[in-house]
Amino acid sequence: MPSPLMIGRLVVTNMTDAAFLFAVASSLRRMMIGFTGVVIIGIGTGLLLGRFRFLDDVLGTLAIALHAMPGAAWVPLAIVLFGLNESAVIFTVLLGAAGIVMVNTSSGVKEVPPLVLRAAKTMGARGATLFWHVIVPAAIPRIVDGLRLAWAFGWRALMAGELMVGSIQGMGRLLNDVAKQRQMPQLLAFMVIIATISVAIDTLIFKRVEKMVKSKWGTA
Amino acid sequence: MVVLERVTKQFSHNGNKTDVVSDIDLTIAEGEFVCLVGPSGCGKSTLIYLIAGLEKPSAGRILIDGTPITGPGRDRVVVFQESALFPWLTVQQNVEFGLKMAGAPKAEQTKKAGHYLRMVHLSRFSGAYPYQLSGGMKQRVAIARALAMDPKILLMDEPFAALDAQTRHLLHEELIEIWRETKKTILFVTHNVREATVLADRVFTMTARPGRLKKGYAIHLQRPRRESDPHLVVVQQRILLGLQEEIAKVVKDEGLDYLVKKTGPVAVGADGSGGAR
Numbered sequence A: 001m002p003s004p005l006m007i008g009r010l011v012v013t014n015m016t017d018a019a020f021l022f023a024v025a026s027s028l029r030r031m032m033i034g035f036t037g038v039v040i041i042g043i044g045t046g047l048l049l050g051r052f053r054f055l056d057d058v059l060g061t062l063a064i065a066l067h068a069m070p071g072a073a074w075v076p077l078a079i080v081l082f083g084l085n086e087s088a089v090i091f092t093v094l095l096g097a098a099g100i101v102m103v104n105t106s107s108g109v110k111e112v113p114p115l116v117l118r119a120a121k122t123m124g125a126r127g128a129t130l131f132w133h134v135i136v137p138a139a140i141p142r143i144v145d146g147l148r149l150a151w152a153f154g155w156r157a158l159m160a161g162e163l164m165v166g167s168i169q170g171m172g173r174l175l176n177d178v179a180k181q182r183q184m185p186q187l188l189a190f191m192v193i194i195a196t197i198s199v200a201i202d203t204l205i206f207k208r209v210e211k212m213v214k215s216k217w218g219t220a
Numbered sequence B: 001m002v003v004l005e006r007v008t009k010q011f012s013h014n015g016n017k018t019d020v021v022s023d024i025d026l027t028i029a030e031g032e033f034v035c036l037v038g039p040s041g042c043g044k045s046t047l048i049y050l051i052a053g054l055e056k057p058s059a060g061r062i063l064i065d066g067t068p069i070t071g072p073g074r075d076r077v078v079v080f081q082e083s084a085l086f087p088w089l090t091v092q093q094n095v096e097f098g099l100k101m102a103g104a105p106k107a108e109q110t111k112k113a114g115h116y117l118r119m120v121h122l123s124r125f126s127g128a129y130p131y132q133l134s135g136g137m138k139q140r141v142a143i144a145r146a147l148a149m150d151p152k153i154l155l156m157d158e159p160f161a162a163l164d165a166q167t168r169h170l171l172h173e174e175l176i177e178i179w180r181e182t183k184k185t186i187l188f189v190t191h192n193v194r195e196a197t198v199l200a201d202r203v204f205t206m207t208a209r210p211g212r213l214k215k216g217y218a219i220h221l222q223r224p225r226r227e228s229d230p231h232l233v234v235v236q237q238r239i240l241l242g243l244q245e246e247i248a249k250v251v252k253d254e255g256l257d258y259l260v261k262k263t264g265p266v267a268v269g270a271d272g273s274g275g276a277r
């Protein structure tokens, strides 16, 4: 077993290695593209499902099924659809993380506190105005919750996609390569870095936003 | 003028329909301050929602200046028990909300919101968010928000119930001041008998299950009033005596009557909340 000190050293060496950083950047870029899609499609669909009862009846179950599917399970389909390339990985991130955002957004919309709705209605808000000025802002804490979870799900889907697609530049391929060469210390160092990036982004961005929103909306 | 004609509201609970409020006849004159007191769950909020147009009566009609209401209207605004302020808007934006919905020009929104925030002494907090305010301040913002729409009728649903006694006292004075200045018609619902007698021209008691109007008490005492004014204390006692029966009924329905058997009649606090909540 390699010592923690040794792994620590390897982590530092990697972080200053241009080739390694390039691989990390490629993975992060894919994640960003996928996550942007998650934000747009997840929130967009979630708002539609929350707003229109008939859509929710038809597609609501589909969103829940999408959310129930483990991200890795999308990879084979992604490969069949797109081939062994970057698009397949992005597709995996998108489908692995969009479901939770849809489900959270639509329940946020449906579960606006009755008191807030009553207050808005007595002040003359109705229809689309009520939706955009009251219901959507009231749902923001739930949407933020969904995005935070989606980040974690998306990150897992990204790794699954990169590991299985294998041939493209990125952290997944690095893991595959060192595993084939049985380089245990380097493998562990990569894994530490992968976990750290995920935790860092969660703490620096998502946790902060969530905390801010919760204290402001009084849902903490 | 607000007129309720034989207003009844039923809710169904797994198939059984029960009257939550039943056969309410009530006329409130222009500029009058009317309080409604009754135990928890007797249908006070339901009645407020009916007049606000948020609920439709199962039977009977509600008329404002002779016209039956068909839904929420800018002539009637509700101040709710808990702060129903919008947490994502600043104090100023909350007060402007109704005007914005009405399509008022931005300059007018700013001006009116400023005016009513001054009236509730919160100008300094116009840029704050609701979570930064105390409970009393939130309710003052809610009052300013309601007044900014310049409604004829202010419907207040236990607006001060969650506040401590001192804050409540201050807000009573402030509300009376506002009422005098703006000449609004106010229907104020509370389970606190003392509060009702300090504020109202007329106090009505409500029965529980079904909620009916029980008795009216006119209070011709100059304002500002002190809760402990001997004239008021007499009225308070009379009202409480009338409410005993209703509270006992609630206690029994809620399966708390074994307590009463053990300890004798339910002690009714002077705030009229009784033992049961």
Ligand SMILES: Nc1ncnc2c1ncn2[C@@H]1O[C@H](COP(=O)(O)OP(=O)(O)O)[C@@H](O)[C@H]1O
Pocket (backbone or CB within 6 Å): B011, B012, B020, B038, B039, B040, B041, B042, B043, B044, B045, B046, B047
């Ligand atoms: N939408 C509703 N559906 C079914 N029952 C309701 C509804 N709203 C109120 N009730 C019932 O009506 C009764 C009176 O409620 P409410 O008007 O809130 O009383 P209060 O404000 O006097 O405490 C309660 O027993 C409550 O459970």
Ligand SMILES: [Mg+2]
Pocket (backbone or CB within 6 Å): B044, B045, B046, B157, B158
């Ligand atoms: Mg109530």
